[in-house]
Amino acid sequence: MTGGSGGSRAPLDVIATSLQRERQRIGLSLAEVARRAGVAKSTLSQLESGSGNPSVETLWALSVALNVPFGQLVQPQRPTVQVIRAGEGPAVASEQADYVATLLASCPPNARRDIYLISAQPGNPRESDPHMPGVVEHVVLSAGRALVGVAEDPVELYPGDYIAYPGDVAHVFKALEPDTVAVLVSEHV
Amino acid sequence: MTGGSGGSRAPLDVIATSLQRERQRIGLSLAEVARRAGVAKSTLSQLESGSGNPSVETLWALSVALNVPFGQLVQPQRPTVQVIRAGEGPAVASEQADYVATLLASCPPNARRDIYLISAQPGNPRESDPHMPGVVEHVVLSAGRALVGVAEDPVELYPGDYIAYPGDVAHVFKALEPDTVAVLVSEHV
DNA sequence: TCGAATCGTTCATCTTGACGAACACCCCTG
DNA sequence: CAGGGGTGTTCGTCAAGATGAACGATTCGA
Numbered sequence: 001m002t003g004g005s006g007g008s009r010a011p012l013d014v015i016a017t018s019l020q021r022e023r024q025r026i027g028l029s030l031a032e033v034a035r036r037a038g039v040a041k042s043t044l045s046q047l048e049s050g051s052g053n054p055s056v057e058t059l060w061a062l063s064v065a066l067n068v069p070f071g072q073l074v075q076p077q078r079p080t081v082q083v084i085r086a087g088e089g090p091a092v093a094s095e096q097a098d099y100v101a102t103l104l105a106s107c108p109p110n111a112r113r114d115i116y117l118i119s120a121q122p123g124n125p126r127e128s129d130p131h132m133p134g135v136v137e138h139v140v141l142s143a144g145r146a147l148v149g150v151a152e153d154p155v156e157l158y159p160g161d162y163i164a165y166p167g168d169v170a171h172v173f174k175a176l177e178p179d180t181v182a183v184l185v186s187e188h189v
Numbered sequence: 190m191t192g193g194s195g196g197s198r199a200p201l202d203v204i205a206t207s208l209q210r211e212r213q214r215i216g217l218s219l220a221e222v223a224r225r226a227g228v229a230k231s232t233l234s235q236l237e238s239g240s241g242n243p244s245v246e247t248l249w250a251l252s253v254a255l256n257v258p259f260g261q262l263v264q265p266q267r268p269t270v271q272v273i274r275a276g277e278g279p280a281v282a283s284e285q286a287d288y289v290a291t292l293l294a295s296c297p298p299n300a301r302r303d304i305y306l307i308s309a310q311p312g313n314p315r316e317s318d319p320h321m322p323g324v325v326e327h328v329v330l331s332a333g334r335a336l337v338g339v340a341e342d343p344v345e346l347y348p349g350d351y352i353a354y355p356g357d358v359a360h361v362f363k364a365l366e367p368d369t370v371a372v373l374v375s376e377h378v
Numbered sequence: 379t380c381g382a383a384t385c386g387t388t389c390a391t392c393t394t395g396a397c398g399a400a401c402a403c404c405c406c407t408g
Numbered sequence: 409c410a411g412g413g414g415t416g417t418t419c420g421t422c423a424a425g426a427t428g429a430a431c432g433a434t435t436c437g438a
Contacts, residue, residue: 011249011259030416040397045416053244055395055425056263060200070200071260074245104329104351113302115327115374117349138304140293140372142331142348159331160306160370162293181349183329183372185304219386229427234387241425244395385434394425401418407411 011074015059016050018073022066023048037065098123099173101184113187118173120146120182125174127151128167137171137186138164144180148173157182200263204248205239207262211255212237226254287312288362290373302376307362309335309371314363316340317356326360326375327353333369337362346371 023033030048034041038061046052047062054062063070098121103114118139120126125147139148140162147154148163151170155163165171167186212222219237223230228247235241236251243251252259287310292303307328309315314336328337329351336343337352340359344352354360356375 011245015245029414031414041416042398042418043396045418046395049417052395053246055242055244056200056204056248057242058396059245060263069260070263071258074249074259104327113374113376115329115351117329117351119349138293140304140306140331142329142370142372160308162304162306181331183331185374187302218384220384231387231389231428232426235425238387244425247426379438381436381438383435383437386432388431389429390427391429392425392427394423396423397421399419402416404413404415406413408409 012053013050015054015073016048018068019044019062019066020048022068022073026066033062033065037061098175099126113185116184116186118182118184120144120173120175120180121178122175122180125172127170127172136164137167137184138162139173139185140183142181142183144175144177146173146175146177146180146182148182201242202239204243204262205237207257208233208251208255209237211257211262215255222251222254226250287364288315302374305373305375307371307373309333309362309364309369310367311364311369314361316359316361325353326356326373327351328362328374329372331370331372333364333366335362335364335366335369335371337371 023030028036030044031041034044037044037058039058043052043054043058044062047054047058059073060070063073100119102117102119104117139157141148141157141159143159145159146157148157149155149165149171151172154172154174156176157163173182212219217225219233220230223233226233226247227250232241232243232247233251236243236247248262249259252262289308291306291308293306328346330337330346330348332348335346337346338344338354338360340361343361343363344350345365346352362371
């Protein structure tokens with residue numbers, strides 16, 4: 001969860017439920033997780049019960065033992081069914097008329113992971129300046145053909161192809177055929 | 190940073206540099222950030238110098254004051270470019286031959302967020318039992334036509350349509366046309 | 379040149395998290 | 409019905425984090 005704005009809920013409650021959920025997800029006992037993490041079983045018990053305010057080292061050890069990204073433990077959940085019809089999502093501004101990105105999913109106010117539908121026409125390649133460090137973009141080409149990836153060395157994608165690249169360097173999306181469509185997942189790690 | 194695997198570097202060093210970098214990025218004094226976060230300025234000083242092992246509450250308060258996502262303070266990790274050609278990814282087992290899911294991205298070893306490419310033929314709908322609570326699935330239809338969503342009330346999708354639904358209830362993917370293709374993002378929140 | 383203000387650091391004190399042993403509880407077995 | 413192995417909990421002790429005041433260093437203006 002983002003500290004800055006977003007989830008205003010106290011992180012300790014979230015951590016408590018996250019720890020318990022992730023532990024039960026992999027079907028381990030409290031004692032076993034505590035042993036793997038190198039923390040006292042009583043400590044983990046208290047954390048899962050909501051009392052306690054773990055140190056970073058403790059929480060880190062637990063995230064390693066549970067094989068869960070660190071930040072994930074401090075991230076509330078919120079799932080509902082949501083449908084966005086083709087072309088109905090909020091379009092993202094684009095200088096070129098031959099590139100339209102539709103925002104499909106933006107997780108809580110400030111996203112850790114956004115999902116876009118991109119439809120592009122051959123023309124000026126869409127160049128993006130580097131984003132924040134820690135951003136990764138995943139692109140799956142649905143239709144057409146495109147050059148995608150880091151600006152210095154883009155990759156030619158065909159339908160079904162997938163590419164992931166760091167978002168903190170300049171990157172590009174250049175359609176090579178009319179009606180090129182792609183799904184883009186941008187996540188802050 | 191991912192706790193599980195990934196950056197094996199001790200989180201405390203990362204936190205130290207992150208705190209200092211983010212503070213200087215917005216040009217605030219140590220005392221001012223400490224005041225906004227409601228922590229002692231001595232505490233912040235020690236944290237930035239690398240000594241200390243902050244509690245979650247302390248780090249949370251600082252992340253709020255600095256307007257930085259919580260997990261980002263503990264996140265070195267630099268991603269690399271990765272490409273998977275159509276049909277080359279690891280296919281996921283499926284009882285029915287008319288449903289193939291290709292795993293495109295599984296974040297560090299064990300995923301909190303997986304990306305699949307699904308290609309399906311009309312026939313037996315693919316039904317999934319409920320997963321753990323906290324799972325959300327996002328589907329963007331690339332080609333064809335499909336019924337997708339929670340089992341009791343699936344939604345008919347056309348190319349470009351998007352749907353998100355909780356993964357902790359029974360859900361379904363039923364192709365209505367030959368060569369139906371979709372991108373599926375499954376995330377554990 | 380003095381003084382005021384701000385910077386970041388260091389120190390003694392107190393609070394609090396982490397620990398391990400002991401505990402109550404449940405399931406299964408002999 | 410005892411008893412062993414497993415679960416998760418509670419409690420006293422100790423180390424460690426958080427605190428505020430005091431400190432030296434720096435800048436700026438009278």
